[in-house]
Amino acid sequence: MTLDTRLSWTDVRDQVRARILNRTYAPGDRLPRDEDIAQELGCARTTVHRAMQDLALSGLVERKRKGGTHVRADPVTRATFDIPITRREVEDRGAKYNYQLISREMEQTPRAVMARFGLQAPAQMLRVRALHLADNRPYILEDRWVDTTSTPEILKVDLAQHSANEWLVRNKPYSRVDVRFSAITAEGTTAEYLAAPLGSALFVIERTTWIGADPITTVQSVAAPGYQLVAQS
Amino acid sequence: MTLDTRLSWTDVRDQVRARILNRTYAPGDRLPRDEDIAQELGCARTTVHRAMQDLALSGLVERKRKGGTHVRADPVTRATFDIPITRREVEDRGAKYNYQLISREMEQTPRAVMARFGLQAPAQMLRVRALHLADNRPYILEDRWVDTTSTPEILKVDLAQHSANEWLVRNKPYSRVDVRFSAITAEGTTAEYLAAPLGSALFVIERTTWIGADPITTVQSVAAPGYQLVAQS
DNA sequence: AAAATTAATATGTAGCTACATAAAAATGTC
DNA sequence: GACATTTTTATGTAGCTACATATTAATTTT
Known part of the structure; x- marks a missing residue:
């Protein structure tokens, strides 16, 4: 003492x-x-x-x-959020994790994806759509674009076995990231895959990463109804 | 040199x-x-x-x-968000800020509010509902509960003139805060006040503050359609 | 061999000095 | 008085020493 x-x-x-x-x-x-x-x-x-x-x-x-x-005269509330790989998120909730590949093909980037990367012209990128499940129930539907110029290795990965999410997080560190949150209405195939009632509100996480000035990947992750994101204390 | x-x-x-x-x-x-x-x-x-x-x-x-x-083997994406007072948020977008008080009355806290504060028993608190406008268009609808035990001064504030949001942020610093994000569907009066199509998806920020162990306030802020929250770079 | 004790070690923290740097305040010049 | 220059000053940073603390590793004891 x-x-x-x-x-x-x-x-x-x-x-x-x-x-x-x-x-x-x-x-x-x-x-x-x-x-x-x-x-x-x-x-x-x-x-x-x-x-x-x-x-x-x-x-x-x-x-x-x-x-x-x-x-500060106008104090801001500053909140920090951890966004782990989806497998961990599911397992940390004590649920069983599963993953399904929906589609995987080279496509031309639409305007929305160009905007996220800040590209002037469209490019050919690998588009991967997949569903993450918790206890065999749909949890997160991800629609991902991967730049095969900065990340050609992704073409050799068996995405039926390993989620692109996991592979990228483990193998492709980034130097810059943009994260944004929003809400969308469940429609069409999105609603179907998530087994969400048509018209229900879905929470969306949009995440785009770069290494230096080169785009790596951008994902739109749509969560099943009831999803809530809690700030770190 | x-x-x-x-x-x-x-x-x-x-x-x-x-x-x-x-x-x-x-x-x-x-x-x-x-x-x-x-x-x-x-x-x-x-x-x-x-x-x-x-x-x-x-x-x-x-x-x-x-x-x-x-x-770290499983790197997490860590994102920080600043949640300023609504007036500032609106003005920083270059829009004109306006504010309307919808209701202000003492009520018994429902179960959801008790849960947010971690209360065992219901309590009488001041419930304030208000609408924030940007360029005269609905921007954020807030449904707030203020603990008049920890914050009796709120009863003397003219909430028709000053938003509770602003008064609290300026006058009631907190020692702990809980922030969470989610999505809800536009229904009933919520849809009406926000001029949102019935069934559209709305982004929700839930914020609860304490001073020491005492509750101060909890707000559910529902944003108009199209709202997006962007992480600090 | 298992358990308890001790030693070793990598990070965490406090205090000091010295100097860098940005921005406000004071001064000088026209 | 307006503008440019210099001085002052409060924070920012790097390096040093000394010691604290949490763990792991090694050693001793049973």
């Missing part, structure tokens, strides 16, 4: 956060300099610096050189 | 990331110790440490004391 009351940077962060919460430092206010806070609390400036960095990262304060640290 | 090729921690991070991308360090592999990397690249261990922390934060590697640093 050490009797020293040495402050850790998380202690400092929590104290400063508490002061923001109880309005000692109100929205828009400028906080004291790191060094002054350090002196007041009896720790080093580096410790305060680390605490402040964390508060800035979480969106509570804004820091600027020479300008100092300000409590 | 300094001729020193002193490495910054972001340089180190990028170099290590590049090695993971190009399979020098493959998924599941253990990376060299921070100190060895530091020596190899010619910088201090602290610099490597900072770089590694960042890679761990972004989900690329996992670190454990004594265990070392490992490339």
Whole structure:
């Protein structure tokens, strides 16, 4: 048991956060300099610096050189989501995972896919459609396009056995990713594959990845009715 | 012009990331110790440490004391979303913001709301329903419950003038938040208020906040058709 | 051989110094 | 007064030391 009351940077962060919460430092206010806070609390400036960095990262304060640290007037809620490979997601829920390949063919990219990649002209890419199942019930329907220029190896993968999702995540790291969420209405074959009532609302995750400037893949993953995405705490 | 090729921690991070991308360090592999990397690249261990922390934060590697640093075998896509106050969101799109109060009354919390707060028994709370408009078109319909025990001041706020969203964000900082996304079908008054075709799919953001262990507010925000949420790059 | 103890080790953290850098404030010039 | 230049200042970063802490690995004990 050490009797020293040495402050850790998380202690400092929590104290400063508490002061923001109880309005000692109100929205828009400028906080004291790191060094002054350090002196007041009896720790080093580096410790305060680390605490402040964390508060800035979480969106509570804004820091600027020479300008100092300000409590954000319009705090944003910042939420982080983990999007694991579908197999894991299913298995983590304690369900049995299954996978079915629906189609696999070279096609010309439609306008929507060009837009996602930021392409000027259409290209030939591998389009893979597949269904992921949880306990033998449809879970996620994915419609994927893979750039065979950046990823020719995909052509040799037996996609009936291994999902493109898994193969790509394991074998094709990306340097940039774009993720967006939306909702669509269940219609036609989408509704059929997901066994969703016609007209029901479906949650959609759109994910596009690049390596450097080169497109790798873009997927539209449509979840079965009732799907909910929860932020990391 | 300094001729020193002193490495910054972001340089180190990028170099290590590049090695993971190009399979020098493959998924599941253990990376060299921070100190060895530091020596190899010619910088201090602290610099490597900072770089590694960042890679761990972004989900690329996992670190454990004594265990070392490992490339994650099943990398997750980690995406961060900023959820600003609705006024800002609208104005940032260059649209004119408007707001309409629909109803405001004390009610007993239904089961769904109890669940969101984790309450055992129902409670009386202030229920506020309101519509946010962008360029005079429905944008987001919010159905909010405010705990008047933790937040009695809300009762004195003129909610016809200021949205509860804005007042709470500005005046009631929270210490914990739960965010989740889903999709629902447009029906009844929801469809009416949002001027959405019956049966169309609507994107839903559910946000619940606490201060310490005390509930503050929970909102279900239903967006007009076509809404898309984009991750921060 | 199994269990308990001890040692070794990689990451985590705090504090210090020194200097870099951006931006505001002060000053000087026309 | 308007504009350009210099100074000041608060945060940002790199490197060092020293020690904390969580685990694994090795050793001893039963």
